[in-house]
Amino acid sequence: MSDLDVSGIDRLAIARAARLLEAGKLVAFPSETVYGLGADAENPQAVADIYAAKGRPADHPVIVHVAPQADIAYWARDIPQAAHQLMAAFWPGPLTLILLRAAGIDPIVSGGQESVGLRCPSHPVAQALLREFKGGKGGIAGPSANKFGHVSPTTAQHVRDEFGDDGWIDEILEGGQSEVGIESTIIDLSRYASHGPVLLRPGHISAAQIEAVLGVTVQMPDAAAPRASGTLDAHYAPHTPMAMVAGAEIASVAVRLGKAGKKMAIMHITPLACASHASIALPSEAAAYAHDLYASLRAMDQVGADLILLEAAPAGAAWQGINDRLRRACHDSAGVLERLLATA
Template sequence: MRTVILKINAKKPQISGIRRAASIIRRGNLVAFPTETVYGLGADALNAKAVKKIFVAKGRPADNPLIVHVSDKESVNDLAGDIPQLAEKLISRFWPGPLTIVLKKSKTVPKITTGGLDTVAIRMPKNKIAQALIREAGTPIAAPSANFFGRPSPTLAKHVLDDLDGRISAIIDGGQTRIGIESTVIDLTRKTPMLLRPGRVTLEELQSAIGRVDVHPILKGKKSALVHRSPGMKYKHYSPDAHVILIEGQSALVHKKILKLVQQFGKQGKKVGVITIRGDKYTKNTRRVRTDSEFAANLFKIFRECDSKKIDVILVQGIPRKGIGLGIMNRLSKAARTKIMA
């Protein structure tokens, strides 16, 4: 299969390119497209055969649910069987945007789209290309991140091409995504809403909007028998080829630990990269991120850059688990093979 690249302006999407991509979706094939979070791999969410192609192209386990993307609030009524008042509050405040809500699914949604669950995860992206594609396709679009399963999520069209060239029909190149980590996911099928995956819409913002929100035990590092109603919960994710070591603790102690590890791995002949919030340059492959938003926007991009440079070990300084920091640390915890408390 030849994967076609469609260059489309992110601010003023050209309708000709959008229509070409939408026709591919309507024919039951796959198109990767940008959202404000990461690039998604899209198929007609209501076409079971088309959705199956997503799992095959990504090498994704069939029990890992997909997020269904819509272009208007009214579409939720077709996809969900029971829409609580809290959903209306969240939709009004955060849509379009990086928030996914989990509801009881309607009979319209195939089980393959929901990973076999009786719930459906829905969001309305803010990205203009994504919105135009969904509208022109005339159907909700199921779209996980457009990477091979377990790899760092793609924030550039090049990342998608690196992973899925020849496995999908087309990629819409709309430039770098803005947020850089996947959407926040909240489960509204419970008596008390539960945060399943943290992201740009923060726990604090959710609590401000609707009151109490429980946090899934997995996000606290605990085991749980609760059903995994969101992607990004059940399996190892976001991992580069390099060995990621996450180091948490007081900044000065983390600094000393990084210096020690850089020296230790250097003696072993290993190539080391460092991601830090400090100004220190530990190696020539040190990347400093000054804010949490900058960290989120560039995390997966840095992982992929390290792989392209054949970095053996990536040392990452942890940050406080508050605001978008909770989402960043969730991704780092999933990606890290080793975790150290300095």
């Protein structure tokens, strides 16, 4: 799953990146979801450097990426049969499993928790890197390669734009644009005997697909569920304030803001004839929308608008992961649209 064919992989760059990881350095790498900021998951100082580079809270866990042939029992203990069923169905792919952390794995990757998040990515560059790194027996801690809470990167250039020349990243591997475009689905199996499978973060793989494999209902998290990547109320946000409006209302809202002299960057699905400072038309099909979402947000964040006005995405299972990201991206902009309209 990638825009980059396996025959196009730069093997010298892969080998160089693997040696850098083994030396405790940070490497950005592509996956089918988003680009990750990678470090040796068994090197506490290297993982700490990820947190420092991103400005990430120390209690916010990272996901460990492993090769297809990895021994999961090295990383986790008391692994339920459900984990093997889901790995067989969806790995390599955009599914992260939360399991009980093995005793020998440093808790820094888990934000100090007793659990650990594991994923096997399907992108050929990520797989090549994982096979080269420690002979395929290592794990790469790899949250998204962006400053904490900001829009995730889906191209190598996005990573360069995000970190510039700050010196944290020693290598950025090229891998085309991420195919899926939003982060992996996260399923908690660490309390499977008492709670069953628990959906901590929706993504490309739906709860219905998980249920079809396991034959049990996927539950929503309770207060005691493990913390997981990308699940804070505010996340995935551009620097420009952003507000969602229903498709039937977006044109009239845009007209009112325009009359008040506000610069709008509009992201829409429904065709629009109203004027704006900048605009992007997004696909009406969920997978294509997800693929384009973060690149579009980054583009609209660069146009100097007062507000990114976003047409609300459709409801439904296929859109659950997308709507999760949009809700979190808009969280810290709550009330901004009303304030702007009040001046109109």
